[in-house]
Amino acid sequence: MAAGEDPHCLHRRCSRQERTTSPLFHVNTPGLAHIFHAGFITPKQKFWCAEAETSPPWTVEYNYTDVTVYPGNMTPKEDKKHLGYCVPGCTNYEFDHDFWVSTMITEWDLVCERSWLKTLAKLLLFTGFALGSFCSGLVSDRYGRKIAIWVSSVTMLVFGVITSFVPW
Numbered sequence: 001m002a003a004g005e006d007p008h009c010l011h012r013r014c015s016r017q018e019r020t021t022s023p024l025f026h027v028n029t030p031g032l033a034h035i036f037h038a039g040f041i042t043p044k045q046k047f048w049c050a051e052a053e054t055s056p057p058w059t060v061e062y063n064y065t066d067v068t069v070y071p072g073n074m075t076p077k078e079d080k081k082h083l084g085y086c087v088p089g090c091t092n093y094e095f096d097h098d099f100w101v102s103t104m105i106t107e108w109d110l111v112c113e114r115s116w117l118k119t120l121a122k123l124l125l126f127t128g129f130a131l132g133s134f135c136s137g138l139v140s141d142r143y144g145r146k147i148a149i150w151v152s153s154v155t156m157l158v159f160g161v162i163t164s165f166v167p168w
Contacts, residue, residue, distance in 0.1 A: 041103050042110070042122065045096060045106065046095065047084060047093050047095050048069075048071060049085070049086075049092070050093065051071075051091045052087050052089045053089035056069075056071050057069060057070050060087060060088075062085065071094075086113070090112070104121065
Protein backbone atom coordinates (compact mmCIF):
# COMPACT_ATOMS: atom_id res chain seq x y z
CA MET A 1 0.00 0.00 0.00
CA ALA A 2 1.40 3.35 -0.99
CA ALA A 3 1.78 6.23 1.39
CA GLY A 4 -1.42 8.21 1.81
CA GLU A 5 -3.72 5.41 0.61
CA ASP A 6 -6.75 4.57 2.71
CA PRO A 7 -6.86 0.85 3.67
CA HIS A 8 -10.63 0.89 3.10
CA CYS A 9 -10.23 1.82 -0.57
CA LEU A 10 -7.72 -0.70 -1.88
CA HIS A 11 -9.33 -1.34 -5.28
CA ARG A 12 -9.96 2.22 -6.35
CA ARG A 13 -9.28 5.79 -5.46
CA CYS A 14 -11.40 7.04 -2.53
CA SER A 15 -13.33 10.24 -2.54
CA ARG A 16 -12.89 12.75 0.26
CA GLN A 17 -16.30 11.79 1.62
CA GLU A 18 -15.34 8.08 1.79
CA ARG A 19 -12.09 8.91 3.56
CA THR A 20 -13.93 10.83 6.29
CA THR A 21 -16.93 8.48 6.55
CA SER A 22 -14.95 5.28 7.03
CA PRO A 23 -13.15 6.28 10.25
CA LEU A 24 -16.35 7.91 11.48
CA PHE A 25 -18.20 4.61 11.06
CA HIS A 26 -15.57 2.80 13.14
CA VAL A 27 -15.72 5.42 15.88
CA ASN A 28 -19.55 5.20 15.94
CA THR A 29 -19.81 1.42 16.12
CA PRO A 30 -19.40 1.11 19.93
CA GLY A 31 -21.87 3.94 20.42
CA LEU A 32 -24.51 2.15 18.38
CA ALA A 33 -24.65 -0.54 21.07
CA HIS A 34 -26.65 1.91 23.20
CA ILE A 35 -29.53 1.70 20.76
CA PHE A 36 -29.76 -2.08 20.77
CA HIS A 37 -29.06 -2.79 24.44
CA ALA A 38 -32.68 -2.54 25.67
CA GLY A 39 -33.56 -5.97 24.34
CA PHE A 40 -30.71 -7.50 26.28
CA ILE A 41 -31.03 -5.78 29.64
CA THR A 42 -34.85 -5.92 29.85
CA PRO A 43 -35.79 -9.27 28.27
CA LYS A 44 -38.91 -11.25 29.11
CA GLN A 45 -38.00 -13.59 31.95
CA LYS A 46 -39.67 -16.42 33.80
CA PHE A 47 -40.39 -15.46 37.38
CA TRP A 48 -42.33 -16.73 40.36
CA CYS A 49 -43.26 -15.63 43.83
CA ALA A 50 -40.94 -17.19 46.41
CA GLU A 51 -42.44 -15.53 49.51
CA ALA A 52 -45.70 -13.76 50.18
CA GLU A 53 -47.61 -12.42 53.15
CA THR A 54 -49.88 -15.47 52.99
CA SER A 55 -48.77 -19.11 52.88
CA PRO A 56 -48.77 -21.11 49.60
CA PRO A 57 -50.49 -22.28 47.49
CA TRP A 58 -51.87 -18.97 46.26
CA THR A 59 -54.94 -18.43 44.14
CA VAL A 60 -54.71 -15.89 41.35
CA GLU A 61 -57.14 -14.96 38.60
CA TYR A 62 -56.11 -15.77 35.03
CA ASN A 63 -58.47 -15.47 32.03
CA TYR A 64 -61.46 -15.12 34.37
CA THR A 65 -60.68 -18.40 36.15
CA ASP A 66 -58.93 -19.09 39.43
CA VAL A 67 -55.51 -20.73 39.14
CA THR A 68 -53.54 -22.27 42.01
CA VAL A 69 -49.93 -21.12 42.07
CA TYR A 70 -47.04 -22.54 44.07
CA PRO A 71 -43.60 -21.08 44.80
CA GLY A 72 -41.06 -21.75 42.05
CA ASN A 73 -39.29 -24.65 43.71
CA MET A 74 -42.63 -26.43 44.34
CA THR A 75 -43.86 -26.04 40.76
CA PRO A 76 -43.35 -29.17 38.62
CA LYS A 77 -40.75 -28.51 35.87
CA GLU A 78 -43.06 -29.76 33.13
CA ASP A 79 -45.83 -27.37 34.19
CA LYS A 80 -44.50 -23.99 33.03
CA LYS A 81 -47.91 -22.27 33.19
CA HIS A 82 -47.49 -21.67 36.94
CA LEU A 83 -44.59 -19.30 36.30
CA GLY A 84 -45.12 -15.59 35.69
CA TYR A 85 -48.15 -14.93 37.87
CA CYS A 86 -48.37 -11.86 40.04
CA VAL A 87 -49.32 -13.02 43.51
CA PRO A 88 -50.95 -10.30 45.64
CA GLY A 89 -48.74 -9.50 48.61
CA CYS A 90 -45.63 -11.16 47.19
CA THR A 91 -42.53 -9.95 49.04
CA ASN A 92 -39.81 -11.82 47.11
CA TYR A 93 -39.66 -12.82 43.46
CA GLU A 94 -37.21 -15.33 42.06
CA PHE A 95 -36.14 -15.66 38.44
CA ASP A 96 -35.10 -18.41 36.07
CA HIS A 97 -31.35 -17.93 35.47
CA ASP A 98 -30.97 -20.68 32.85
CA PHE A 99 -30.40 -18.20 30.00
CA TRP A 100 -30.20 -14.68 31.48
CA VAL A 101 -27.98 -14.53 34.56
CA SER A 102 -28.41 -10.88 35.50
CA THR A 103 -30.61 -8.19 33.94
CA MET A 104 -32.34 -4.99 35.04
CA ILE A 105 -35.44 -7.07 35.74
CA THR A 106 -33.66 -9.47 38.10
CA GLU A 107 -31.62 -6.77 39.83
CA TRP A 108 -34.58 -4.56 40.75
CA ASP A 109 -37.53 -7.03 40.60
CA LEU A 110 -39.20 -5.22 37.70
CA VAL A 111 -42.21 -7.53 37.52
CA CYS A 112 -45.89 -7.18 38.37
CA GLU A 113 -46.56 -3.84 40.08
CA ARG A 114 -43.03 -2.60 39.27
CA SER A 115 -43.03 -3.59 35.57
CA TRP A 116 -43.80 -0.01 34.53
CA LEU A 117 -40.27 1.01 35.60
CA LYS A 118 -38.82 -1.04 32.74
CA THR A 119 -40.89 1.00 30.27
CA LEU A 120 -39.87 4.22 32.02
CA ALA A 121 -36.17 3.32 31.64
CA LYS A 122 -36.61 2.78 27.89
CA LEU A 123 -38.62 6.01 27.60
CA LEU A 124 -35.86 8.01 29.30
CA LEU A 125 -33.20 6.40 27.09
CA PHE A 126 -34.96 7.28 23.86
CA THR A 127 -35.89 10.75 25.14
CA GLY A 128 -32.16 11.29 25.60
CA PHE A 129 -31.57 10.16 22.03
CA ALA A 130 -34.21 12.59 20.76
CA LEU A 131 -32.79 15.51 22.73
CA GLY A 132 -29.26 14.60 21.64
CA SER A 133 -30.35 14.54 18.01
CA PHE A 134 -32.04 17.90 18.37
CA CYS A 135 -29.03 19.48 20.10
CA SER A 136 -26.56 18.04 17.60
CA GLY A 137 -28.73 19.56 14.87
CA LEU A 138 -28.34 22.96 16.47
CA VAL A 139 -24.58 22.43 16.82
CA SER A 140 -24.30 21.39 13.18
CA ASP A 141 -26.19 24.50 12.08
CA ARG A 142 -23.81 26.71 14.01
CA TYR A 143 -20.43 24.93 13.56
CA GLY A 144 -20.98 22.55 10.64
CA ARG A 145 -22.01 18.94 10.20
CA LYS A 146 -18.51 17.49 10.31
CA ILE A 147 -17.72 18.95 13.74
CA ALA A 148 -21.16 17.98 15.11
CA ILE A 149 -20.81 14.38 13.91
CA TRP A 150 -17.28 14.01 15.26
CA VAL A 151 -18.14 15.52 18.65
CA SER A 152 -21.25 13.33 18.95
CA SER A 153 -19.38 10.21 17.90
CA VAL A 154 -16.45 10.75 20.25
CA THR A 155 -18.85 11.56 23.10
CA MET A 156 -20.78 8.33 22.47
CA LEU A 157 -17.54 6.36 22.30
CA VAL A 158 -16.21 7.80 25.56
CA PHE A 159 -19.44 7.31 27.50
CA GLY A 160 -19.95 3.86 25.97
CA VAL A 161 -16.57 2.77 27.32
CA ILE A 162 -17.26 4.40 30.71
CA THR A 163 -20.63 2.64 30.90
CA SER A 164 -18.98 -0.75 30.51
CA PHE A 165 -17.02 -0.16 33.73
CA VAL A 166 -19.96 0.99 35.88
CA PRO A 167 -20.30 -1.57 38.72
CA TRP A 168 -24.08 -1.85 38.56
